[in-house]
Amino acid sequence: MSEFSIIEKYFEPLSKTGALDDDAAVLDVPQGQQLVVTSDTSNRGDHFVEELSPSDAARKCLRSNLSDLAAMGADPFVYQLNLALPKEIDEQWLAGFAGGLEADQKEFGILLSGGDTTAMSAGALSVSITALGLVPPGEAVPRGGAQPGDLVVVTGPLGDACLDRLRLPYPRTAIAPLIRRYAKASVDISDGLPADLGHICAVSGLAAQIEFAKIPFSKKVQEALRDGKTTPQDILTWGEDYELALAVAPEDFESFKAEAVKQGVEPVAIGDFTEGNQEVQVLDESGKPLSFQKTGWQHF
Amino acid sequence: MSEFSIIEKYFEPLSKTGALDDDAAVLDVPQGQQLVVTSDTSNRGDHFVEELSPSDAARKCLRSNLSDLAAMGADPFVYQLNLALPKEIDEQWLAGFAGGLEADQKEFGILLSGGDTTAMSAGALSVSITALGLVPPGEAVPRGGAQPGDLVVVTGPLGDACLDRLRLPYPRTAIAPLIRRYAKASVDISDGLPADLGHICAVSGLAAQIEFAKIPFSKKVQEALRDGKTTPQDILTWGEDYELALAVAPEDFESFKAEAVKQGVEPVAIGDFTEGNQEVQVLDESGKPLSFQKTGWQHF
Numbered sequence: 001m002s003e004f005s006i007i008e009k010y011f012e013p014l015s016k017t018g019a020l021d022d023d024a025a026v027l028d029v030p031q032g033q034q035l036v037v038t039s040d041t042s043n044r045g046d047h048f049v050e051e052l053s054p055s056d057a058a059r060k061c062l063r064s065n066l067s068d069l070a071a072m073g074a075d076p077f078v079y080q081l082n083l084a085l086p087k088e089i090d091e092q093w094l095a096g097f098a099g100g101l102e103a104d105q106k107e108f109g110i111l112l113s114g115g116d117t118t119a120m121s122a123g124a125l126s127v128s129i130t131a132l133g134l135v136p137p138g139e140a141v142p143r144g145g146a147q148p149g150d151l152v153v154v155t156g157p158l159g160d161a162c163l164d165r166l167r168l169p170y171p172r173t174a175i176a177p178l179i180r181r182y183a184k185a186s187v188d189i190s191d192g193l194p195a196d197l198g199h200i201c202a203v204s205g206l207a208a209q210i211e212f213a214k215i216p217f218s219k220k221v222q223e224a225l226r227d228g229k230t231t232p233q234d235i236l237t238w239g240e241d242y243e244l245a246l247a248v249a250p251e252d253f254e255s256f257k258a259e260a261v262k263q264g265v266e267p268v269a270i271g272d273f274t275e276g277n278q279e280v281q282v283l284d285e286s287g288k289p290l291s292f293q294k295t296g297w298q299h300f
Numbered sequence: 301m302s303e304f305s306i307i308e309k310y311f312e313p314l315s316k317t318g319a320l321d322d323d324a325a326v327l328d329v330p331q332g333q334q335l336v337v338t339s340d341t342s343n344r345g346d347h348f349v350e351e352l353s354p355s356d357a358a359r360k361c362l363r364s365n366l367s368d369l370a371a372m373g374a375d376p377f378v379y380q381l382n383l384a385l386p387k388e389i390d391e392q393w394l395a396g397f398a399g400g401l402e403a404d405q406k407e408f409g410i411l412l413s414g415g416d417t418t419a420m421s422a423g424a425l426s427v428s429i430t431a432l433g434l435v436p437p438g439e440a441v442p443r444g445g446a447q448p449g450d451l452v453v454v455t456g457p458l459g460d461a462c463l464d465r466l467r468l469p470y471p472r473t474a475i476a477p478l479i480r481r482y483a484k485a486s487v488d489i490s491d492g493l494p495a496d497l498g499h500i501c502a503v504s505g506l507a508a509q510i511e512f513a514k515i516p517f518s519k520k521v522q523e524a525l526r527d528g529k530t531t532p533q534d535i536l537t538w539g540e541d542y543e544l545a546l547a548v549a550p551e552d553f554e555s556f557k558a559e560a561v562k563q564g565v566e567p568v569a570i571g572d573f574t575e576g577n578q579e580v581q582v583l584d585e586s587g588k589p590l591s592f593q594k595t596g597w598q599h600f
Contacts, residue, residue, distance in 0.1 A: 021442070021443060021444065021503055022372065022440075022442050022443050022444075023338060023368040023371040023372055023443070023486075023487060023488055024336045024337055024338035024368050024369060024371070024372045024374065024433070024440075025336070025337045025338070026334050026335070026336055026372070026435070026440040027334060027335040027336070027337060028334055028335075028437075029329045029334070029335050031331075034326050034327060034328055034329070035326070035327040035328075035329050035335070035432075036324045036325070036326055036327075037324055037325045037327060037378070037380060037413050037414060037432070038323060038324035038325070038414060039380045039381075039382050039414060039415045039416045039430070040382075040416050041382045041383070041384055041416040041417075041418045041428070042418070043384050043418055043419070043420050043421075068323040068324050069324060071323040071324070072322065072323055072324045072326070074324065078337070080337060080338075080339045080430045081339075082339050082340075082341045082382065082428035082430070083341070084341055084343050084384070084426040084428075113337050114337060114338060114339055115339045116339045116340050116341040116428070117341075118341045118342070118343055118426075119343070120343050120424060120426065121343075121424070124420060124421070124424030124426070126343075126384040126418075126420065126424070126426040126428075128341070128382035128384075128416070128426075128428040130339070130380045130382070130430040132335075132337070133324070135326070137328075140322075140324075140326040142321070142322050143321060143322050143323070144321065144322075186323075187323060188323055203321055
């Protein structure tokens, strides 16, 4: 198939009528909104698990971008799709890939605005998505807004990606308006909680203490921890959770939680930001800090 | 080097202060402007010539996006950079690549807003850029605006990329304001003049006749044609010229040309759009249509 027939058959239907006809897409940014821009690249053999279906591979790429937008408190707007495909990619793969995008476009309210489809040699496959979101002026949530005394809050259970690499993350798009209303700082957990919380601490100039016992885990993760099939360190440094870590003022937490629960999300307070030297401590049940030696932790 | 040290050392200096600190960049779109979005992916061994220096590889990728923006009549705003790099990429390569971007950012007035840097296996290398531009509302130049009687205009000499694969294109960013003022339809010539002019004809529902003798060529291309070292077909279907093909009303052409020349660009009228069945004819000196059998021509 030529580039043009691939676009016409699989990607034109995912875009607004006519958006792919020109050299570039022309977009009206709704008046009085700021633009939020993020990118994520997934390569076969790397972020991609080989066994991921084409549909799930597409959804995972799009969702990692949506998670970044949600972290900023931004509502989804449009995305650009850049594909570098090996020549052996067939129509079945393309149909599955486009089908996954179509399903998630409906679920999360975003449209394709354009992109580029190119051929790669030697079996390599790379998917880059740049997503644009919208926020009311000044309401985007940075990493640097945490203050001493703020609660460390996570938006859902962590660690499942460590046990099930085929699992699709679920971006917290539904509560983006609540993130911008209640969160003072925010980050999406893609490299592991201590590493990503470390980003907030670094930019905010703070430390954080969290209690391992307060971190929400699924039944599966709880059992694996109890049976010694995994360790707290493995669970917390795997990354790819795509839940959000937030700084929320203590007096706002109950209102935030009540409104989030209505959207099917249950935020959990797991610790505090404090004055200190940009260090993240995860305390065990006896109040002793766990030690981390893995790269997830080293990452930042 | 880790992803974070690569970003800090090479890409942070290319961005606005703090733009890469968060999960996404927050941008103020100047009031009363529409956003123009385009993407281009280059892969090693494909669009990349192996011998292209890291600096020129970076510039070529960025410039192909700038050319798309210029075709729309859009002024450059910001760009996202997605890199999938083989593990053997070293600091020297990265320094050269970032240096090329820095030079072109200054030359064309665009800043890095973010991106993603990932590792690829097996020597594969893929560079995706998504560029954002700005136009006053309603002034973006589509492919579909040509009318019968409009002149077919190109913005500079064609065919040099066919003789010199290491040549860097020069995007027509400087005349973007003139493009939106004078051009009724526009396309950038990346697949060869007949193929890309074919896009205008397809969307505008017109035919076009151009005279080969009127097409501007550099001395080098003229000599190669005269000496039989290349053919009109090869020259016109090679692509990668990154000049623009425009539809301009005959009464506007002289004003357009006079203003463009002040910006160092010399537009040349090479034919006409006519009623007809979306066909592009290139006429030789005797008025007979040249026949094309190559893929550049087949592309659309």
